[in-house]
Amino acid sequence: MRVVLAGGGTAGHIEPALSLADALRRHDPATGVTALGTERGLEVRLVPQRGYDLALIPPVPVPRRPTLDLARLPGRLRGAVRDTTAVLERVGADVVVGFGGYVAAPAYLAARRRGTPVVVHEANVRPGLANRLGARWAAAVACAVPGTPLPGAVHVGMPLRRSVTTLDRPAVRAEARAHFGLEPDRPTLLVFGGSQGARRVNEAVAAAAPALGRAGVQVLHAAGMQNEVVVERGPGAPPYVVVPYLERMDLAYAAADLAVCRAGAMTVAELCAVGLPALYVPLPIGNGEQRLNAAPAVRAGGALLVEDEHLTGPRVADEVLPLLGDPERLRAMGAAAAAFGRRDGDEQLARLVRAAAQGDGALREGGAP
Incomplete structure (x- = not known):
């Protein structure tokens, strides 16, 4: 299985992604893992330290208010989606797992364009813009806190370090x-x-x-x-x-x-x-x-x-x-x-990811397999 993780920017996005990667590798050491990131995020240091492949794409911050940056957004997004699609093709991605942040929206859109299953994990009670977008067509939606308002969300907890x-x-x-x-x-x-x-x-x-x-x-x-x-x-x-x-x-x-x-x-x-x-x-x-x-x-x-x-x-x-x-x-x-608290969020999310990669279409309704 080849997995692309989209969770760059802050440690709050990167650490759950890396904990998931560790869980997937414990299950199958041959699992291919590539993390998406930007050149200015903490992932530049954290991902290689943990021994995983890092692919850099342009960041796409979404302004919360009308500004000049909002007018530039479509062009930036198109470029990031193009670059992300190239990464998915290069690694032969079987599934994309997003955790929010600057690289998540391009990852979700590139996966949809390519027909690659998407799994969304939301860490906060109040979902971010990127995860609200990805959840609309994701094969599975997971959340760290019960009651997170995303469609079909399954409460798995937070993937944490062993x-x-x-x-x-x-x-x-x-x-x-x-x-x-x-x-x-x-x-x-x-x-x-x-x-x-x-x-x-x-x-x-x-x-x-x-x-x-x-x-x-x-x-x-x-x-x-x-x-x-x-x-x-x-x-x-x-x-x-x-x-x-x-x-x-x-x-x-x-x-x-x-x-x-x-x-x-x-x-x-x-x-x-x-x-x-x-x-x-x-x-x-x-x-x-x-x-x-x-x-x-x-x-x-x-x-x-x-x-x-x-x-x-x-x-x-x-x-x-x-x-x-x-x-x-x-x-x-x-x-x-x-x-x-929960200590098994990494394993619960890993099960969802493996099932999504295998094409299980009942994940959103049935919960974690």
Whole structure:
């Protein structure tokens, strides 16, 4: 089977695509996988690192408001569809799997032109424009969150890395804390804001650092590649470890008792899968999707939510310290998050993809085979 993945741009699109690729290869190591991307996306680094073929096409961002870019869209789209069709022909694609983003719409249109089956995976509660387009004729539509408003959508969860889905947090906690230079027995807060970091989260938690230190809380803080975090800690204060990026998110999750973070679809899915309680701070721009991503986990009792505009150092301390001082409540929140999370999204989506490539026409009505 030869599969083309369309999920370039951000880690939230790329990581599920690569997790699917890993699942397909586990089932059949001979599966051919080619990822579509653009020269300015994270896929330029992430896809080759994971050992998969990368084909570059022009990005086609769709403006949400009437602008000069909207007038240029038809020409850009035609060129990207032409280039994508050439990729599908070159690799002999049996199925195209799209995850949204700048390369998804050209991939869906090229697949339709060529007669190649399409599978759509939507990570967010509120579908993007490209996935709404592809879902109109897809052989199968999958979603990470129940109730996603796409026709015929099957809830499969989010395809996640095996290092996350197989993680036993208590079993590797000591190793994880030693890996990051943390002390073995202190309450531990994990702070991160996605691959680029989050300035508001960085500033608020740094402002709370003295209060966290006085309470005996140690912190592992991923600030983002271009960001700097400076904290004040008194003599004898527990560790406050600042890193630009976390290569081993599995160990970061194992080290932590609680997370403060944004609410991207991938972040919420991973934290729920591993049963790590969180204080979510949704990104305040866009279409509000991050607040919607976090809402089910909050309703389930596995997380709290603070709006970005209300996040300050005192608010961080007020929310975090009572939780980290109450192990029983943390355990209950972790169990609630885990009950909502799923660890088999990669395998469920892989089954849909294999069935679509084999021409199973009942996927949209019957669910995952």
